[in-house]
Amino acid sequence: MRGFISFVNRLSDLGGYVSGVMMVIGLSLVVIEILIRGFFVKTLYITEEYTGYLMAGLTYFALGYTLKEDGHIRMTFLLQSLSPRKRIIFEVVCFTLGFLFSIVFTYLTFGLFWDSVLSKTKAMSISETPLAIPQFLLPLGSLIMTLQFASELAKRILTLIRGLS
Numbered sequence: 001m002r003g004f005i006s007f008v009n010r011l012s013d014l015g016g017y018v019s020g021v022m023m024v025i026g027l028s029l030v031v032i033e034i035l036i037r038g039f040f041v042k043t044l045y046i047t048e049e050y051t052g053y054l055m056a057g058l059t060y061f062a063l064g065y066t067l068k069e070d071g072h073i074r075m076t077f078l079l080q081s082l083s084p085r086k087r088i089i090f091e092v093v094c095f096t097l098g099f100l101f102s103i104v105f106t107y108l109t110f111g112l113f114w115d116s117v118l119s120k121t122k123a124m125s126i127s128e129t130p131l132a133i134p135q136f137l138l139p140l141g142s143l144i145m146t147l148q149f150a151s152e153l154a155k156r157i158l159t160l161i162r163g164l165s
Contacts, residue, residue, distance in 0.1 A: 001154050008151035009068060015144045016065030022058035026051045045126045053134035060141025064148035067098075088156050095153040102146035110139035 033047040066072055079087050115121075116132040123129040 001158065005151045005154055008064075008147045011144055012064035012068045012148050012151075015061040015063075015141065019058040019062040019065065022054045022061065026054040026058070029054075049123060049125050049127060049129065053129075053137075057134065057137035057141070060138050061144065063141055064144035067145060067148045067152065085160075088160050092153065092156045092160070095149055095156060099146065099149035099153055102142060102149050106139055106142040106146050109135075109142050113139050 029044070029047050029051055033044050036042050036044060079090065082090055113132055113135040116130070116135050121131045123131055
């Protein structure tokens with residue numbers, strides 16, 4: 001189980017890193033667009049479209065990392081009012097619900113991606129980007145979050161088994 005937790009933590013870290021790279025690429029694209037428009041009165045034509053894809057991708061890729069780092073919004077006042085054992089049990093319930101939600105979410109985002117693969121849908125823009133390419137980022141990021149929920153759940157169960165040591 002520790003091997004799984006370690007693997008998922010590394011995967012979530014990689015997702016966070018990729019998310020940061022996507023942010024830098026998006027920022028660079030916008031800066032280049034501004035410079036080209038300012039100095040040459042021309043445009044790249046793809047800046048708005050591709051920064052949108054990158055924004056969606058970086059959001060989904062950061063989900064698992066954010067969960068690992070306890071960055072998601074939590075109702076901590078509930079946790080603070082519970083004893084340590086009840087707090088862990090409450091977290092097990094919450095992570096189980098999150099895990100189940102994430103499975104459904106991953107399945108649905110994969111369906112969106114797969115529909116674009118089968119229908120060969122393209123963006124209605126000058127680039128005519130096959131939508132399956134940016135849409136693939138959604139189920140992949142969701143899968144990382146699902147695995148991170150499973151990892152967090154496993155950590156809490158191990159803590160319960162060890163008797164809150």
